[in-house]
Amino acid sequence: MTPQLTEDLLAALRTAAAHPRGLIHPLTVSADDELALESLGYADSIDDCGHVHGTPDPDRTHRSHPHYFRITDQGRAALPAADDHTRRETSMTTDYETFLPLYRDLAALQAASDRLRMGTSRRTAYEELVTRHDRLKDSATSGPELREFGMLREELAPYLDGRTPVPPPVDSAELIAYHRRGIDVFRALAEAGVEDAVERLAAAETALAEELDKAPAAVELISFGYLHGPAPEAHLVVDMRKHFRDPHVHEGLRELTADNELVMRTVFNTPGVEALARATLAAVAALRAGPSAGPVRVAVGCAGGRHRSASMVNYLAAQYGSDVKISHVHRDIHEPVVDR
Structure with a gap:
């Protein structure tokens, strides 16, 4: 099984790459770490001539040379790729930690929007029903109008006898609070660089200004x-x-x-x-x-x-x-x- 390039092994390789002779001090790595680096081909016992201990030495030139545990060329080549992978993982973790709360806030804002939209829709339907009923109340005497008036009375009956509560109008203060929350959410998303957040922030600010204009003075x-x-x-x-x-x-x-x-x-x-x-x-x-x-x-x-x-x-x-x-x-x- 191929060893994994752990953070400890990466730290040893980075230290060795910065050393003038590429040395990995035995006190900085365990025996298991040495074996792992050798298995990966990232370090080995090498003399100052570049000879790897245990490889052929036909002229016996390197027999008397001290061999030290050093980073190999393959180990140096592996560092940039490993560091880039680490940066990507760190960036992904950072992005996740940054954006998850923002998107939770956005989801909560959408839920509030749906609730307000449903409330507005129910109230509008009720008001239209009352308007049609009142319009026909005095004029419907026979024919289709009278039948329509009867149907409208049946639809209104649950509201009139209290079986169904009358849908309340959406409170202006609630709309203002919603738009203010939207401004906070979209501003945070814009600061995080989320696409379209700036445009949605501007729309939320416009909506708040319009609602404040319509609302009574606080x-x-x-x-x-x-x-x-x-x-x-x-x-x-x-x-x-x-x-x-x-x-x-x-x-x-x-x-x-x-x-x-x-x-x-x-x-x-x-x-x-x-x-x-x-x-x-x-x-x-x-x-x-x-x-x-x-x-x-x-x-x-x-x-x-x-x-x-x-x-x-x-x-x-x-x-x-x-x-x-x-x-x-x-x-x-x-x-x-x-x-x-």
């Missing part, structure tokens, strides 16, 4: 002035009147609004305002993390709604990236200045 920000009316209904109302200086008292700022950078700087140079902004962002995050999904509305009020509250809303709006859809409205920013 965070609604409203500034207002108490002098122009009560606070709008909101999940969180922030009253800035009592604790923070009013830029209205400065004649140079009175006619300006939060659309002016000078007003923004003045408001946020007030001690405590930036900390309040951070606390408001944290409160919004906590509300959004709750089990009941839905937009979070924040109303920020001051006296006139032109300076403090509007500056705060501008700042809060700027803290959200493109992954969170927001809306912000200044209810009273263009109302006349109130003399106080």
Whole structure:
């Protein structure tokens, strides 16, 4: 049985190939390894003249020469091929370890896509059924229309009596989460050099942008002035009147609004305002993390709604990236200045 070229044997051959005289030190290989290398023809006992111990020496020239265990020309020739094979195996192992998690993620993404597609299909079929039923409800009096209406009523009956649950519409938040996951998966595949991943990443980014445009705002920000009316209904109302200086008292700022950078700087140079902004962002995050999904509305009020509250809303709006859809409205920013 032909011996296998193990990593230990390869290491011995590499060391010998780098040695000026091609020596393989006896302490670096076992007796079994020596026999294996000899059987493969990769090493042998050779003198400095290149004579292999045990081969014919008719002139007895080499009898007195010391023979050392050295790498042969065949052993040197075997090294590049063996190293290339090792590199290929290492590359295959590395590729497997790299790509297996990526393709698992891709398979999970495809499963999510199938589930969303089936949900959309069931909901669309139900809505079409209801539309056809409602269209014929008043007009079907006889003939084919009346028969069709009867068939539609039979199809709708399991939904109406509760035997079959009505297919829910696919939630916009679920679609947004799916597209975001797709972006993560295709970005990783693109970075790994997978063909078509860049194009699919771009398509996922476009799909996310379109879904965000259609979706309701996840965070609604409203500034207002108490002098122009009560606070709008909101999940969180922030009253800035009592604790923070009013830029209205400065004649140079009175006619300006939060659309002016000078007003923004003045408001946020007030001690405590930036900390309040951070606390408001944290409160919004906590509300959004709750089990009941839905937009979070924040109303920020001051006296006139032109300076403090509007500056705060501008700042809060700027803290959200493109992954969170927001809306912000200044209810009273263009109302006349109130003399106080």
